[in-house]
Amino acid sequence: MKNKLIEIGQIAPKFSRRKLLGGAATAAVAIVQTAQGKNIQQAITVSDVPDDPTKVVGTLAGEVGTRSSFEKVVKKPSDISSRSPLQDFYGMITPSDLHFERHHAGVPAIAPHKHELLIHGLVEKPLVFKISDLKRFPSVSRIAFLECSGNYRTGKETLTPQEICGLTSQSEWTGVKLSTLFREVGVKPNASWFLAEGGDAAVMTRSIPIKKGWDDAIIAYAQNGEALRPEQGYPVRLFLPGWEGNTSVKWLRRLELSDAPFMTREETSKYTESVNGKVRQFSFDIDARSIITYPSYPQHIERGWVEIRGLAWSGRGKVVQVEVSTNAGKTWQLARLQEPILDKAHVQFRYLWEWKGDATEIMSRVTDETGYVQPTYQQLIAARGADGGYHFNPIASWQIKPDGSVLHKPEK
């Protein structure tokens, strides 16, 4: 049946899709032929939906799935980044096509069979690996978040979770442990740092302490069960669990082991922050953070029971607890955490709240296994000075208005 239909499509690509699917009043999804001659499912629109889907044969099996065209879930791009729609997510995994993007000279087009990873410098055997070589090594998979350290916005009431901190996402990453490759090349005793270099037009570089390479760094070639997306570094990237996203260099082409950091542009003039008149550098770890994603701007809530939902994470280990306040921070209650609670991973939290129609503010704060409690904006300013910058992870508050509208509470 499927083959026959495709055959008809190929013979008569302009054949009416109504007739193709048996002359039904409207077709749910049509198999259409692209310019490249591939049969794909075309997304449906409201007018395509039959009055009674039980009376019309549905879409035939396809090569790739599609998101329902009723789900308008999109990233929010700027010239240099694109933010994940945190308010639209369920559970702990970010769909790969909605993983945030941050790049410094666009997404490069790389043919995997031409791409190689060179490891050299303070090693016994400088080696070049093809992607197929990397895939033959013992592999590892790990669910962990990836967050850009420049992931904070405030200043107006009409900000969504996506706009406040949409530069964080979570995937299952698969690849080879960097420690496995270190053993293969033989690291010399005086190697203390390594440079990671991308094969994009920025040829972006970061210096990484070698200890991280031995601890838990992954040379990742897959994300959520398939090859990396180009936006996430296809065909291969560095992945450093819990560390600021910029250090997880994408489109990885070279690792150079060294006895000193290289002081690249991205670790000197960028990704450093003013702290009381000094400039803090190599701020790798992502401090613990949480945000309520429901209810949030621009949603509305109804009186009655509201399940407050959100995400919490720490680059220093596991989330221990998340507290929610529904009275502007006067009192705090423990939220429920969704298992599994993984190391250096987004955790979903929930808190059931009966809203009686009063104006209030709701907010969340996370505690991680080091005992770090997510600070307020004012605590961060008091600790660092007012220059702002990277690694800002304050408690984010939502104003609930008596009409049920929800607005961000800007920090001053």
Add this chain to the structure above:
Amino acid sequence: MPHTLSRVLLTVVLLPLLIPTLGVFRADTPTQLSPQNMPSDTAHFPRSFGLGRAATPDEIKKLDIDVRPDGKGLPTGSGISTKGKSIFEAKCTPCHGVGGVGGPNGSLVTSVPAAGKRSERTIGNYWPYATTIFDYVRRAMPFNAPGSLTNEEVYHLTAYLLHANKIIDETTVIDATSLPKVVMPAQKSFIPDDRKGGPEIK
């Protein structure tokens, strides 16, 4: 070598023979491997997987374009500010402004901020190492033609940006010897991250 051989022998020859008997002893042999008591994954790694190929000195040289603060990686060649100025005017001002001030992608040269405004972070007031200018400009600039500048052009531009920020004088020649010796005003401000987790907010 004999150890490896015996392991191979055990795996290839003996293990298949043992398998039928394992079930019998499973209940009362606590040392049997299970997913919970596996040794670390590297315990049985071979000395080498034999994957990848040796990198040749030529291909390393071609890719190894990084420059460190001690000057390691700087190529031969030299530059002076006056020549850098004309290259900058031809290739850099659309993004970084005339004289390296203003422009959509940020100032590179320190200037007096407008009343009530904080000064922009520039090479002159924020970059801790002069070698970073050479490294970054060579690998990534100009934005619309990355990697298109010759080493000589990059030296000229580096000299220009240092002079425009009043760090070197107009006649200073910048090369592999002089560039690492340039002390940047911001260097003394840089401190390594001292956050350690725990209750303290830093």
